[in-house]
Amino acid sequence: MTPTRSTLLAxxxxxxxxxxxxxxxxxxxxxxxxxxxLPWQDARLMAEVIDRIKDEYVDxxxxxxxxxxxxxxxxxxxxxxxxFLDEDDLEDLQIASEGSYSGIGIEVSFEDGxxxxxxxxxxxxxxxxxxxxxxxxVAIDGHEVKAAGLSESVGRMRGEPGTRxxxxxxxDGSAEPLEFSIERAEIELASVRWAMLDPGYxxxxxSQFSDTTRPDLExxxxxxxxxxxxxxxxxxxxxxxxxxxxxxxxxxxxxxFLDRGLIVSATGRTKDARFSMEATPGDVLRGAPIVxxxxxxxxxxxxxxxxxxxxxxxxxxxxxxxFGKGSVQTVLPLSGGRAIKLTTSRYYTPSGTSIHxxxxxxxxxxxxxxxxxxxxxxxxxxxxxxxxxxxxxPAARVAGH
Numbered sequence: 001m002t003p004t005r006s007t008l009l010a011x012x013x014x015x016x017x018x019x020x021x022x023x024x025x026x027x028x029x030x031x032x033x034x035x036x037x038l039p040w041q042d043a044r045l046m047a048e049v050i051d052r053i054k055d056e057y058v059d060x061x062x063x064x065x066x067x068x069x070x071x072x073x074x075x076x077x078x079x080x081x082x083x084f085l086d087e088d089d090l091e092d093l094q095i096a097s098e099g100s101y102s103g104i105g106i107e108v109s110f111e112d113g114x115x116x117x118x119x120x121x122x123x124x125x126x127x128x129x130x131x132x133x134x135x136x137x138v139a140i141d142g143h144e145v146k147a148a149g150l151s152e153s154v155g156r157m158r159g160e161p162g163t164r165x166x167x168x169x170x171x172d173g174s175a176e177p178l179e180f181s182i183e184r185a186e187i188e189l190a191s192v193r194w195a196m197l198d199p200g201y202x203x204x205x206x207s208q209f210s211d212t213t214r215p216d217l218e219x220x221x222x223x224x225x226x227x228x229x230x231x232x233x234x235x236x237x238x239x240x241x242x243x244x245x246x247x248x249x250x251x252x253x254x255x256x257f258l259d260r261g262l263i264v265s266a267t268g269r270t271k272d273a274r275f276s277m278e279a280t281p282g283d284v285l286r287g288a289p290i291v292x293x294x295x296x297x298x299x300x301x302x303x304x305x306x307x308x309x310x311x312x313x314x315x316x317x318x319x320x321x322x323f324g325k326g327s328v329q330t331v332l333p334l335s336g337g338r339a340i341k342l343t344t345s346r347y348y349t350p351s352g353t354s355i356h357x358x359x360x361x362x363x364x365x366x367x368x369x370x371x372x373x374x375x376x377x378x379x380x381x382x383x384x385x386x387x388x389x390x391x392x393x394p395a396a397r398v399a400g401h
Contacts, residue, residue, distance in 0.1 A: 244300025
């Protein structure tokens with residue numbers, strides 16, 4: 001399967017507040033932009049704006065800070081997922097890729113100056129405090145997000161374990177902003193959990209996609225099969241609230257359950273941005289039926305897995321419409337230990353569908369629920385019970401083959 005993980009990332013929306021990501025290790029051929037390439041009217045306008053700000057802004061402005069803001073604004077204006085990464089941002093990504101970080105544990109999108117929660121990470125302080133998918137963060141420790149911007153706001157949410165941060169949100173249906181005091185913690189990112197639901201029927205929960213997801217999932221499947229004393233009769237794959245992660249990790253998970261067929265394709269302007277990934281022979285469940293649980297917090301790589309299994313007739317989707325992130329971001333290194341995270345591709349499910357800003361509609365729609373998935377106690381979760389009932393239907397067995 002190409003391209004390599006080091007090149008392409010299907011990043012969960014927005015900045016990772018401790019979510020496992022990878023940066024591009026390749027050195028890209030660089031080309032210094034020639035001033036002559038820039039429209040002279042625009043270059044002159046930029047110089048005029050900078051001069052006016054320096055001369056007349058109410059407070060003195062540092063030239064370096066001003067240019068940093070200009071660069072960040074240039075990238076963030078392209079789409080909600082492109083961003084400039086300074087040395088601290090890259091350090092955060094490195095920390096996250098090692099599987100732990102200190103913060104509150106959320107995945108976010110940055111749109112129109114707003115930080116929107118895609119999903120709180122499972123077991124995180126944010127989830128325990130009650131933050132939910134769709135919440136809009138308007139202030140952090142009293143500092144307005146619109147004034148501070150994404151990078152500064154993210155920095156305020158990170159901090160030493162045991163310290164507290166005050167997060168103010170707007171929530172649909174609430175007349176007044178809600179305020180949460182959340183204690184930061186060291187978050188260990190365990191990407192896969194499992195349990196036996198009924199004899200022979202396994203439950204697999206993937207909370208995010210990282211470099212270790214496939215081997216973690218294979219270990220979980222072996223444990224379930226050992227517990228069942230043989231092949232499983234079926235499995236529930238829970239992707240609710242999973243904000244995504246490394247694109248190739250999602251492809252590897254889908255490949256585990258497919259003998260053949262297209263998993264995902266993508267289009268872009270460069271050769272590396274145009275690709276398709278096919279399944280390799282070998283279905284770890286040997287055709288046993290699969291039900292995939294999804295909701296509005298299932299995004300990015302989660303949608304690649306759900307779309308691949310659904311479009312290849314391998315799984316039934318149960319839950320609610322997914323988030324709808326159909327783009328791929330690549331981390332491109334710059335000089336001085338900096339980088340940009342740039343949207344380089346749009347991806348498509350095997351049926352040729354772009355799910356961007358649309359999401360994937362499940363086969364069986366469940367009513368919206370206020371609480372997040374009770375992954376620690378799957379036997380008491382009514383949505384998992386609904387998925388298990390679907391799994392045991394004769395039609396599910398036929399679809400699984």
